[in-house]
Amino acid sequence: MVKASYYDKNGLKKGAWSEDEDDKLRAYIQRYGHWNWGLLPKFAGVSRSGKSCRLRWMNYLRPNMKHGNFTKQEDDMVIDFHNKLGNKWSAIAANLPGRSDNEIKNRWNTHLKKRVQDDQTVSGSEHTGTLEPDHTNLEVNLVNEVDGSSHLAQQTLDNETVGDFWTEPFVPEDDFIMPCGDNLLSPYNFVNDFTWQSSCQDMMMMTDDEFIWSTMDTYVEDNINMEFIMK
């Protein structure tokens, strides 16, 4: 069902992800966060583009992601939000915990679009924009398809959907310990690993401290113990 894997002319792997690649990417991001998608593949030890890594993480590997069939309630929510937002898949996904924008888009294109069209054929639709979502942080352009009038409505997310793990900066645990001798490349390991030099010469021009502070800036929070990256 997925594209067979292959290597492009730049030596980057494309197509289906292997279990091993998933493990590497998951382990790296869970430990260090995704501080730079462009560089992350080398750190994590996968021969993928940053874009590919980001997509894999966002759509599949993130914890708490649901996979498999949508519930009736989820389908209804997708339809409701699509009525209001159109093809704003990321906005719709923000209101369906555990579902990615890609998954919702696929769901709409393969199931729900036809279902809605069939329903409209049977009952006829008068207008859209009358259903109220539970919560949304978006400006919703409500369009009455009968008379063409429209107005903007704005609602805000509640505390349950704001500030979840994925929108917060990565913050390591207080007792976080830089691993030694495992197969993960930390940013600090990277600074001292000249095998990467050819592809990251600009970065290697920096001192260790400059590099660390520029790449680890998402770690810089009041309660972070930075000792683990300082010798």
Added chain:
DNA sequence: AATCTATACAACCGCGAACCG
């Protein structure tokens, strides 16, 4: 059993927005 067709969905691609020096 073999072949064809439709469906589902993971992954890719291109583009615009945001960010940064």
Added chain:
DNA sequence: TCGGTTCGCGGTTGTATAGAT
């Protein structure tokens, strides 16, 4: 302000699988 880089979004594609013939 500008140009380069990175990120995120939405449309599209490729292919495994299921069902039909």
